Amino acid sequence: QVQLVESGGGLVQAGGSLRLSCAASGRTFSSQSMGWFRQCPGKEREFVAGISWNGYITSYAGSVKGRFTISRDNTKNMVYLQMNSLKPEDTAVYYCNVGPSFVEMKLGRNRPGVYWGQGTQVTVSS
Numbered sequence: 001q002v003q004l005v006e007s008g009g010g011l012v013q014a015g016g017s018l019r020l021s022c023a024a025s026g027r028t029f030s031s032q033s034m035g036w037f038r039q040c041p042g043k044e045r046e047f048v049a050g051i052s053w054n055g056y057i058t059s060y061a062g063s064v065k066g067r068f069t070i071s072r073d074n075t076k077n078m079v080y081l082q083m084n085s086l087k088p089e090d091t092a093v094y095y096c097n098v099g100p101s102f103v104e105m106k107l108g109r110n111r112p113g114v115y116w117g118q119g120t121q122v123t124v125s126s
Contacts, residue, residue, distance in 0.1 A: 001026050001121075002024070002025075002026040002027055002072070002098075002115045003024070003025045003026050004022055004023070004096045004097070004098065004115055004116060004117035004118075005022065005023045005025075005117055005118070006020060006021070006022050006094065006095065006096050006117045006118065006119060006120040007020070007021050007022075007023070007120060008020040008021050008120060009094060009120030009121045009122045009126065010121075010122070010123070011028060011123045011124075012017050012086055012101040012119055012122075012123070013037075013124070013125050014086060014087055014088055014124055014125065014126050015085060015086065016086050016124070017082070017083060017084045017085075017086065018083045018086065019080060019082050020036065020080065020082070020083065020094055020096075020120060020122075021078060021079075021080055022034070022078065022079045022081075022096030022117055023076075023077065023078055024077040024078070024079070024082070024096075024098060025077065027058065028077070029053075029074070029077050029098055030053060030074040030077075032051055032098045032099060032100060032105075033050060033051065033052050033055045033098070033099050033100075033101060033102040033104070033105035033106075034050070034068060034072055034079040034080045034096065034097065034098050034099075034105065035047065035048070035049060035050035035051065035070070035096070035097050035098075035099070035105045035106060035108075036048040036049045036050070036077075036079075036094055036096060036097075037094070037095045037097060037108055038090075038092035038093065038094045038095065038122075039092055039093050039095065039119075040091065040092045045095065045108060046061065047059075047061055047106055048060070048061050048064055048068065048094070048106050049064065049068055049069075049070040050070065050102065050106050051070045051071070051072050051075075051079065052093055052102050056070070057102060058070055059098060059102075059106060060082050060122075063089075064083075064090075065100060066067055067083065067084050067085045067086075068082065068083050068084070069081070069082040069084075070082075075109070076102060079096060081094070081116070083122070086122075086124045087124060088096040088124045088125065088126045089124075090122060090124050091124050092121075092122060093120065093121050093122075093124050094119060094120050094121075094122050095116055095117055095118075095119045096116070096117040097114060097115065097117070098114070098115050099113060099114045100113040100114070108117060114120070116119055
């Protein structure tokens with residue numbers, strides 16, 4: 001079965017950096033779009049960043065553009081999120097997802113072919 005496992009979360013001071021990793025297993029993901037979402041307590045899960053199957057297309061939420069960078073390594077079935085200049089408002093549980101198309105991945109709906117990890121907590125202190 002498909003499994004996505006996030007790692008790299010933690011506690012960091014404002015202005016600091018973290019690198020999140022997501023390991024995918026259970027199938028080949030080289031033809032799938034992959035992305036990162038986040039969810040704060042009491043709020044809906046929101047799109048953070050996404051990357052196409054070949055890495056040529058990336059998309060970012062306006063709140064993280066210029067600070068976060070998404071990348072992937074298809075040889076390892078991995079996707080990464082480099083987060084720089086972190087702010088307290090970046091505090092959330094971060095989720096990795098995979099979708100059969102860039103649109104499906106970015107929409108983040110629970111549809112066939114869209115899979116999610118269990119999440120990793122990122123806390124940014126002021």
